[in-house]
Amino acid sequence: xxxxxxxxxxxxxxxxxxxxxxxxxxxxxxxxxxxxxxxxxxxxxxxxxxxxxxxxxxxxxxxxxxxxxxxxxxxxxxxxxxxxxxxxxxxxxxxxxxxxxxxxxxxxxxxxxxxxxxxxxxxxxxxxxxxxxxxxxxxxxxxxxxxxxxxxxxxxxxxxxxxxxxxxxxxxxxxxxxxxxxxxxxxxxxxxxxxxxxxxxxxxxxxxxxxxxxxxxxxxxxxxxxxxxxxxxxxxxxxxxxxxxxxxxxxxxxxxxxxxxxxxxxxxxxxxxxxxxxxxxxxxxxxxxxxxxxxxxxxxxxxxxxxxxxxxxxxxxxxxxxxxxxxxxxxxxxxxxxxxxxxxxxxxxxxxxxxxxxxxxxxxxxxxxxxxxxxxxxxxxxxxxxxxxxxxxxx
Amino acid sequence: xxxxxxxxxxxxxxxxxxxxxxxxxxxxxxxxxxxxxxxxxxxxxxxxxxxxxxxxxxxxxxxxxxxxxxxxxxxxxxxxxxxxxxxxxxxxxxxxxxxxxxxxxxxxxxxxxxxxxxxxxxxxxxxxxxxxxxxxxxxx
Numbered sequence: 001x002x003x004x005x006x007x008x009x010x011x012x013x014x015x016x017x018x019x020x021x022x023x024x025x026x027x028x029x030x031x032x033x034x035x036x037x038x039x040x041x042x043x044x045x046x047x048x049x050x051x052x053x054x055x056x057x058x059x060x061x062x063x064x065x066x067x068x069x070x071x072x073x074x075x076x077x078x079x080x081x082x083x084x085x086x087x088x089x090x091x092x093x094x095x096x097x098x099x100x101x102x103x104x105x106x107x108x109x110x111x112x113x114x115x116x117x118x119x120x121x122x123x124x125x126x127x128x129x130x131x132x133x134x135x136x137x138x139x140x141x142x143x144x145x146x147x148x149x150x151x152x153x154x155x156x157x158x159x160x161x162x163x164x165x166x167x168x169x170x171x172x173x174x175x176x177x178x179x180x181x182x183x184x185x186x187x188x189x190x191x192x193x194x195x196x197x198x199x200x201x202x203x204x205x206x207x208x209x210x211x212x213x214x215x216x217x218x219x220x221x222x223x224x225x226x227x228x229x230x231x232x233x234x235x236x237x238x239x240x241x242x243x244x245x246x247x248x249x250x251x252x253x254x255x256x257x258x259x260x261x262x263x264x265x266x267x268x269x270x271x272x273x274x275x276x277x278x279x280x281x282x283x284x285x286x287x288x289x290x291x292x293x294x295x296x297x298x299x300x301x302x303x304x305x306x307x308x309x310x311x312x313x314x315x316x317x318x319x320x321x322x323x324x325x326x327x328x329x330x331x332x333x334x335x336x337x338x339x340x341x342x343x344x345x346x347x348x349x350x351x352x353x354x355x356x357x358x359x360x361x362x363x364x365x366x367x368x369x370x371x372x373x374x375x376x377x378x379x380x381x382x383x384x385x386x387x388x389x390x391x392x393x394x395x
Numbered sequence: 396x397x398x399x400x401x402x403x404x405x406x407x408x409x410x411x412x413x414x415x416x417x418x419x420x421x422x423x424x425x426x427x428x429x430x431x432x433x434x435x436x437x438x439x440x441x442x443x444x445x446x447x448x449x450x451x452x453x454x455x456x457x458x459x460x461x462x463x464x465x466x467x468x469x470x471x472x473x474x475x476x477x478x479x480x481x482x483x484x485x486x487x488x489x490x491x492x493x494x495x496x497x498x499x500x501x502x503x504x505x506x507x508x509x510x511x512x513x514x515x516x517x518x519x520x521x522x523x524x525x526x527x528x529x530x531x532x533x534x535x
Contacts, residue, residue, distance in 0.1 A: 132463075132465060133465055133466045136465030136466060137465075137466070141489070142431055142489070144405060144431070144527070145430075145431045145488065145489060145527055146489040148526060148527050149477050149489055149490060149491040149527065150461060150464065150465060150469040150472065150475060150477065150491070151459075151461065151465070151477045151489070152461060152463065152465045155459045155461055155477050158459035159457040159458070159459055159477070159478075159479055160457070162457045162458060162459060162502065163456065163457040163479075163502065166457070166502040166503075207462075207463075208460075208462050209461075209462060209463045210459045210460070210461045210462065210463065210477075211459050211460040211462075212459075213459075257431065257489075258479070258489075259431075259479055259487060259488055259489030260429075260430050260431055260486060260487050260488060260489075261487065262481075262487055264456075264457065264479075
């Protein structure tokens, strides 16, 4: 692999011991803090811990309320006295990044038990139109040189999709198969926001938003929150659940704005994957479940390629021929993802992680992948430019 | 044009667009063009960057026809074509394609800068009152 900054990094000596979510979907009776508290309480109960055991806190910004200092708001709201706290923002990659930062904090002895929590009432707080406009105005397109042309956030991904189709012959039917599979998985997930099954034809006939992407190619807008707990392997011995190890982790950043990036079909996921595989001493063939980030259908195709599960350009063919469902050789995003299980903003990628932990524990019920030993969890921030990859194994 | 060791500012770039025609930031040390503006040359790190008039021509690298406006200000325009143009000088940039039916746009088609100098509708969100360049199908 390409070595950019020195030698191979060692894995972090830390484990995930608790996971939890709030109610997800339309949850009008809870605000952002209420949702986060529900998720945090569920994660702590899952681990056999209480809020008093938490001495580290990581969270990520919300968009619906003006929280000037999210980690301060959450710390106060949840009554946490943290020895280490921070607000992480690598956009959609924040969920995976939280696990990495929490592991660094406990492995270095700065604190013992980190609560990672995020989420908001992104659906109930505002109309869907307001949510779309807020996202479009949030700076994902360059404020001077891109935003004046009127791209939606989905337009920025559509530019990658259109180019992928041009270079590799990828079809919309192939993209649609991703959305169909995510809905199948979500239909088996009691937490999921959208459970009714959809067909390829449904995706292809859904409202055109920004060609070639249609409504069902795009992530949901949901209320919800997610939490997980990271601690030391020593502390984990006294807790309720089988700990889950962080075997490998890596970042890769290819671009911030899509307009000036010259190769939009190959992303920073190449490097984040290489870094994570090297740290874990594993290869793509060792992965049993891939919890890929699925803000749009095209995102999944490109990640399958960049993370080494198929050759560049073959993502569409791979999805259509082998499939990515629960009975396929490599089940992908088994909870149903942002496309169907839930998308409450930056915290949406945390669902991919909690599901990965469930798969390793054997607690994924109807979605359980038999004998899942190694799970890859991938986060993507911005316009398919900032990536991180986490590889999890049984503790 | 003044040579400066300060990087090209956004204001200077827009002023060059307004007074000289379509231009791109060019490093005067290594002669590489880049876009958008950066605080130093992304190829060599030099701060000696100037706005240089270029051909204003390129190929459509990718595009999307937008059917759902991001905000009320764009509703009168839908459907419209947002595109990435690979300029003949190298840099890629986002633009709006005009004077073409959306369904006739293809990846690879030749385009050139269109009427940004005379464009009279107000540009949105731009402090300098200059709309970013729009492109149209190339004519020779």
